[in-house]
Amino acid sequence: MAELATPADKRRLATLLSPAYLWLTLAVFLPLSAMLFFSFVTDLPQDAPDWAFTLENYGKFLENPVYGKLLWKSLKLAATVTLFCILIGYPCALVLARVIKGRAREVLFLLVILPFWSNSLVRIFSWAIVLRGNGILERTLEAILPWDIRLNLMFTTNAVVIGLVHSYLPYVILTSYLALQAIDDDIIDAARSMGAGKLTILRRLLLPLSLPGLLAGAVLVFVPVVGSFMEPRILGGRVGTYFGTVIEDQFVAVYNWPLGAALSFVLLAVVLLIFALTSPILRKAQT
Amino acid sequence: MTPRKKALILPALGRAWLALVLVFLYAPILVMAAMSFNASPFYQLPFEFSTRWYQDMAGNAQILAASLRSVGIAVATTVIATALGTAASVGLFRYDFPGKRFLQVMLFPPIAIPWLIIGTAMLVFFFAIGIGRGTPAVLIGHVALALPYVIVTVTARLSSFDVTLEEAARSLGADGWTVLRRVTIPWIAPGIVAGALFAFAVSFDQFVVSYFLAKPGDSTLPVLIYTAIRKGFTPEINAISTIIIALSMGIMFLAARKARFGGGR
Amino acid sequence: MSSVEISNVTKTFGKARALNDVTITFEDGGFFALLGPSGSGKTTLLRTIAGFSFPDSGTIRIGERNVETIPVEKRDIGMMFQNYALFPNMSVADNVGFGLRVRKVGAAEEKRRIGEALELVQLGQFANRMPHQLSGGQRQRVALARAIVTNPKVLLLDEPLSALDKTLRVDMQIELKRIQREIGITTIFVTHDQEEALTLSDRIGILRDGRLVQVGPPREVYDRPNSAFSAEFLGETNWLPEAVLPGLSLPGGGEGFRFAVRPEALGLSATRPEGVNALEARLEQRVFAGAMATCIVTVQGQPWKLIARDRDLPELPANAPVWVSWAPEDTVAVPA
Ligand SMILES: Nc1ncnc2c1ncn2[C@@H]1O[C@H](COP(=O)(O)OP(=O)(O)OP(=O)(O)O)[C@@H](O)[C@H]1O
Ligand SMILES: [Mg+2]
Numbered sequence A: 001m002a003e004l005a006t007p008a009d010k011r012r013l014a015t016l017l018s019p020a021y022l023w024l025t026l027a028v029f030l031p032l033s034a035m036l037f038f039s040f041v042t043d044l045p046q047d048a049p050d051w052a053f054t055l056e057n058y059g060k061f062l063e064n065p066v067y068g069k070l071l072w073k074s075l076k077l078a079a080t081v082t083l084f085c086i087l088i089g090y091p092c093a094l095v096l097a098r099v100i101k102g103r104a105r106e107v108l109f110l111l112v113i114l115p116f117w118s119n120s121l122v123r124i125f126s127w128a129i130v131l132r133g134n135g136i137l138e139r140t141l142e143a144i145l146p147w148d149i150r151l152n153l154m155f156t157t158n159a160v161v162i163g164l165v166h167s168y169l170p171y172v173i174l175t176s177y178l179a180l181q182a183i184d185d186d187i188i189d190a191a192r193s194m195g196a197g198k199l200t201i202l203r204r205l206l207l208p209l210s211l212p213g214l215l216a217g218a219v220l221v222f223v224p225v226v227g228s229f230m231e232p233r234i235l236g237g238r239v240g241t242y243f244g245t246v247i248e249d250q251f252v253a254v255y256n257w258p259l260g261a262a263l264s265f266v267l268l269a270v271v272l273l274i275f276a277l278t279s280p281i282l283r284k285a286q287t
Numbered sequence B: 001m002t003p004r005k006k007a008l009i010l011p012a013l014g015r016a017w018l019a020l021v022l023v024f025l026y027a028p029i030l031v032m033a034a035m036s037f038n039a040s041p042f043y044q045l046p047f048e049f050s051t052r053w054y055q056d057m058a059g060n061a062q063i064l065a066a067s068l069r070s071v072g073i074a075v076a077t078t079v080i081a082t083a084l085g086t087a088a089s090v091g092l093f094r095y096d097f098p099g100k101r102f103l104q105v106m107l108f109p110p111i112a113i114p115w116l117i118i119g120t121a122m123l124v125f126f127f128a129i130g131i132g133r134g135t136p137a138v139l140i141g142h143v144a145l146a147l148p149y150v151i152v153t154v155t156a157r158l159s160s161f162d163v164t165l166e167e168a169a170r171s172l173g174a175d176g177w178t179v180l181r182r183v184t185i186p187w188i189a190p191g192i193v194a195g196a197l198f199a200f201a202v203s204f205d206q207f208v209v210s211y212f213l214a215k216p217g218d219s220t221l222p223v224l225i226y227t228a229i230r231k232g233f234t235p236e237i238n239a240i241s242t243i244i245i246a247l248s249m250g251i252m253f254l255a256a257r258k259a260r261f262g263g264g265r
Numbered sequence C: 001m002s003s004v005e006i007s008n009v010t011k012t013f014g015k016a017r018a019l020n021d022v023t024i025t026f027e028d029g030g031f032f033a034l035l036g037p038s039g040s041g042k043t044t045l046l047r048t049i050a051g052f053s054f055p056d057s058g059t060i061r062i063g064e065r066n067v068e069t070i071p072v073e074k075r076d077i078g079m080m081f082q083n084y085a086l087f088p089n090m091s092v093a094d095n096v097g098f099g100l101r102v103r104k105v106g107a108a109e110e111k112r113r114i115g116e117a118l119e120l121v122q123l124g125q126f127a128n129r130m131p132h133q134l135s136g137g138q139r140q141r142v143a144l145a146r147a148i149v150t151n152p153k154v155l156l157l158d159e160p161l162s163a164l165d166k167t168l169r170v171d172m173q174i175e176l177k178r179i180q181r182e183i184g185i186t187t188i189f190v191t192h193d194q195e196e197a198l199t200l201s202d203r204i205g206i207l208r209d210g211r212l213v214q215v216g217p218p219r220e221v222y223d224r225p226n227s228a229f230s231a232e233f234l235g236e237t238n239w240l241p242e243a244v245l246p247g248l249s250l251p252g253g254g255e256g257f258r259f260a261v262r263p264e265a266l267g268l269s270a271t272r273p274e275g276v277n278a279l280e281a282r283l284e285q286r287v288f289a290g291a292m293a294t295c296i297v298t299v300q301g302q303p304w305k306l307i308a309r310d311r312d313l314p315e316l317p318a319n320a321p322v323w324v325s326w327a328p329e330d331t332v333a334v335p336a
Helices: A009-038 A056-063 A065-098 A101-113 A119-130 A138-145 A158-183 A185-193 A198-226 A230-239 A243-252 A257-286 B008-034 B050-057 B061-094 B102-104 B106-110 B117-129 B136-156 B163-171 B176-206 B209-211 B221-231 B235-260 C042-050 C092-102 C109-119 C136-148 C166-183 C193-202 C218-224 C229-233 C243-247
Strands: C004-013 C016-026 C030-034 C057-062 C076-080 C156-157 C186-190 C203-208 C211-215 C255-263 C267-269 C276-290 C294-298 C303-310 C321-327 C331-335
Touching: A009 B061, A009 B106, A009 B117, A009 B136, A056 A065, A056 A257, A056 C331, A065 A101, A065 A158, A065 A198, A065 A243, A065 A257, A065 B008, A101 A158, A101 B008, A101 B235, A119 A158, A119 B008, A119 B221, A119 B235, A158 A230, A158 B008, A185 A198, A185 B163, A185 B221, A185 B235, A185 C076, A185 C136, A198 A257, A230 A243, A230 B221, A243 A257, A243 B117, A243 B209, A257 B117, B008 B235, B008 C076, B050 B235, B061 B102, B061 B136, B061 B176, B061 B221, B061 B235, B061 C193, B102 C331, B106 B136, B117 B209, B136 B176, B136 B209, B136 C267, B163 B176, B176 B235, B221 B235, C004 C042, C016 C042, C016 C057, C016 C211, C030 C042, C030 C193, C042 C057, C042 C076, C042 C186, C076 C136, C092 C109, C092 C136, C109 C166, C109 C331, C136 C156, C136 C166, C193 C218, C203 C218, C203 C229, C211 C218, C211 C229, C267 C303, C294 C321
Parallel strands: C030 C186, C030 C203, C076 C156, C156 C186
Antiparallel strands: C004 C016, C004 C057, C203 C211, C255 C331, C267 C321, C276 C294, C276 C321, C294 C303
16 A cells, blocks of 8 residues: 555546545435435425425424324334344354355355345335235145134235345344354364353353344344335335335425425434444444 | 264254245245246236246336336446446555545445435435436436445455555556556456446346436336336236346356355355 | 373374374373374364364273263363464453353352462463453463363363464463473373473374374483384484494494484584594584584585584584584484
8 A cells, every 4th residue: 555655646546536436426425415405495496486494394203293103113113123133144144154164154155145135126026926815825824734824914014024024134144144254263162172062152152252243234224124115115005104105205296305305314313323323333343 | 862963953953944044035036936937917826837927028118118228227337336436446445545534434325324315315416406317317326326335345355455466566667557457457357347246236126216216107127116016916027027036146146256255264 | 180091093084084093091190292294183183182073983081981972061171272262252350260150160169260270370460351452472371271270181282382482482381381280280282393392291192194103201202213204203313324334333223223313412523533423524504593503514425414502513614524423322223
């Protein structure tokens, strides 16, 4: 790595960096600033010449209990999904990192994270096919189990949770796996040589040492789920109204952009708060 | 039972759990793929093989137009994001300068902030400055989302680059650009390819941002699928979805191999 | 404390035979060094004793108990690892107390024994530090305290000091020896460093390709290697060419033996000394290294090495014709 010694170096650096960062500024940072601005106006300046500054958009959020309730509902949904992702995903990561070895591990790991990189909308749609009333899942269970069942999962909160867990599970597995496989084998051997059984090793070594990774995964699940709208719409039907869907409505159905902007910023504030609370641990996860 | 046999029970349980999770992850996708070949439009069993929905799909002008648009946007995103992202990675890696840490941190908002927020912010801003909705807006948005992925991937590859190689080339009389072209770029080529594949996948699979930025009637494939699902399922959507997922998994498989994600040991 | 008896232990990894019919007894309270070239099976033997891996055939007894099917956590051993393997999330005291906690000895007892163990390694005041706040030597001592605090039957060490620099390593060797004597624990350790093996242990075993080629007290193995391999592996050897043998006084045997002289047994002079074995040579090079000096000489066209106190060597120009000499009893006879 070189210091910027000469003007030529500075020019070269600027040539290398500015296109990417200008693009990010134009497409991400300016829009976020613009949205902050719009969340404080009565009307869009380009539509209505008589626009004015106002706090009313945020006022609506505070006055109308529906928004608060929906935000709370979204937070609860995110907590549920995160919990399931941890309960299902952490043992998987444990098995991948500490039980399976060599080539099999590489292949299985790839299999686990592959769906995550494929189209999430399509994956949610595939659950819609599986969960439909009288759909594949019910038929299969009927064939296996002797009694008659009516799951009626489609268009319930459970369906939304299942779809979201399916979407975000690989995050938790990925981050936990990376943390777990970084643990030195000798440490585990040392614990065993002192007489520690599997549970002791899990509780006193593996869990504490991989906690930053697990937490990183949890945040990576929690944050997007709070703002999810497509999954509840497809799998939740009428019960699928959440904070995210309300924001979506402001932009594509109600066309109250200033209110949508304000609600988006409330959501962003929640997200930033979560990052702020967890960042000391997340920073540890990076190193 | 000997203690050694007993020690095998927990790992066996663990493996079984992993297998179950893989079933959970893949079963719905496989069901969808199977149903796209089922003759019944209501996913009725017994299964009767048919390629009818694929034929219908091939004759559906809307789906074809959206597919073409999606691929076009994804290719353009890949080219632009890879070029800009690689340049930025090299700059960030090669030089020390005040504010470098800040620039690195600035890569995280596009990845970490929910796409709903970014998408709606883009919508508002693009309207305010007159770009409005439509394919150019979608492209601008996709490149921005793909850039951090490219930069992170290429930087990861660069970090294993031995800087003395550049110094050696320089000591042999090569100038800066020659060193970049003949030494640095060849080394990071696998990282660039992986980054390009990530960029393609981010764009091709992107729904949320496209949803807010695409003009109705001029939509990308995921947006079209979403609209169709909300109107009611059709097996044609099933067929195109199956193609999409096969394609995107294939691309990511290649990218993961290239990036050696999680490999080793 | 207990003895460890290994009988006919064989271990294969795929096709590679890492241990081949190894039989050896480690006496109660002894300090035992395992030596051998890389890949000779030292680690495998140690890990088989520890219980991390299990022999394909053969028996292992620790004390009165057959342990070959018992996993490590039930064997009651203490082990020290090359890179310390301290638990990074626990303080020094918690690291040392880990094995006691597993054995549920009770809080008061635990505290007392942690204190004792830390005193033993002279780290009493470091109990509340985290591992990353310690120097390499201190970490090594914590690892040692942690390995012995549970009074294990046997202490196993796999190249425990190789991560330390030279001075620290010598300090730790002395420390290790002192503590081993003090608590009298049966100790088996693997090392690459032959000097370390010779100074620390009261018995050494040399492994080659999974076979134990020689076992005995260090002096015996050094003075009477039973094979050219042992002779060359432990210490340096100058082999006597066949042609010069008739003119020399040699220890018994004769037929079926090869003879060698250790570099430090050789003397160098300008004229032929009386009453000792002597050979004509040419001085090639003299390397000064503080108190000692190393000379390379050619004997019958073969390079020999000679180590002596620098002040004992005569001043001679390079390429000078010289005599190398040694006492007849310093000749090492090795079965060919
Ligand atoms: N888990 C394993 N799988 C396959 N082969 C192994 C395994 N462990 C050891 N081996 C092989 O067994 C032989 C002995 O290895 P071991 O680690 O015991 O050697 P070592 O004497 O400790 O060597 P070093 O001095 O390099 O540590 C080697 O050929 C090694 O390649
Ligand atoms: Mg070894």
